[in-house]
Amino acid sequence: MTTATASPAPGTRQPRGRARRAAVLEAARRLFAKQGFKGASLAAIAQEAGLTDAGLLYHFPTKSDLLLAVIAEGDREQDEALEKVREAQGLPLLERMAEFGADLEADPILTALDVTLSAENLAADSEINRYFVDRYQRFRDMLTTAFEEARRAGDLIGDFDPAVEAANMTAVLDGLRLQWLLSDGAVSMADGMRAYVGGVIARLAPRA
CATH class of the missing domain: 1.10.357.10 (Tetracycline Repressor, domain 2)
Known part of the structure; x- marks a missing residue:
């Protein structure tokens, strides 16, 4: 029997992608801690991480996905x-x-x-x-x-x-x-x- 292997998270195959994903997680952690899940917007998190909204959504398609990753x-x-x-x-x-x-x-x-x-x-x-x-x-x-x-x-x-x-x-x-x-x-x-x-x-x- 073979064991299924989970696919890597989006953008984690290359060092730059991993670094951007880490920056999003760190920015989300700071803003969620200050403003709560409801108060912190994806746009504000993207700006904090130095990414575009689209760049954030590439790594985390939904706000819930981002929260669970944090x-x-x-x-x-x-x-x-x-x-x-x-x-x-x-x-x-x-x-x-x-x-x-x-x-x-x-x-x-x-x-x-x-x-x-x-x-x-x-x-x-x-x-x-x-x-x-x-x-x-x-x-x-x-x-x-x-x-x-x-x-x-x-x-x-x-x-x-x-x-x-x-x-x-x-x-x-x-x-x-x-x-x-x-x-x-x-x-x-x-x-x-x-x-x-x-x-x-x-x-x-x-x-x-």
């Missing part, structure tokens, strides 16, 4: 950031979460894009809504497993619910992310996550 690229980068966390398990993974706020601060445009798109698609039954619902579920599942493993290892003790702790940690990270954006960085995600994760571990760790 999300896929962002997802790849988020996965790279999460790999730093997934290398650990149990308590070491939770301890590594203390630095996840700093990871998000390092890419402000992607962080803003996530907040903008998730807010725009909060109640919509759409592919974007399902994307964020699934990603949040995977993130909570990862943290829930880490709390369970830490308890089995005896690193954390007490009558706590791993799923509740995972949801709370996710909520704190989300809240800090929003405050960081609205305060133009005055509220630190990095400091906030370090303090929160340290407090959770201190609360649940065995007493010396």
Whole structure:
């Protein structure tokens, strides 16, 4: 049995085509993050990328195609950031979460894009809504497993619910992310996550 191979995206066979496509994705990421999907027009994105409208449409025939490509690229980068966390398990993974706020601060445009798109698609039954619902579920599942493993290892003790702790940690990270954006960085995600994760571990760790 042969496996079908997906055709390359339009314009990606030559270095110039790849560079133009990358420029469109970067411009779309910036404008979607600032103005949202509905507010950012294809014409404005083309101008930002230094292309004609026709040049943009050659790479991305519809605005939805462009949005999905931006999300896929962002997802790849988020996965790279999460790999730093997934290398650990149990308590070491939770301890590594203390630095996840700093990871998000390092890419402000992607962080803003996530907040903008998730807010725009909060109640919509759409592919974007399902994307964020699934990603949040995977993130909570990862943290829930880490709390369970830490308890089995005896690193954390007490009558706590791993799923509740995972949801709370996710909520704190989300809240800090929003405050960081609205305060133009005055509220630190990095400091906030370090303090929160340290407090959770201190609360649940065995007493010396």
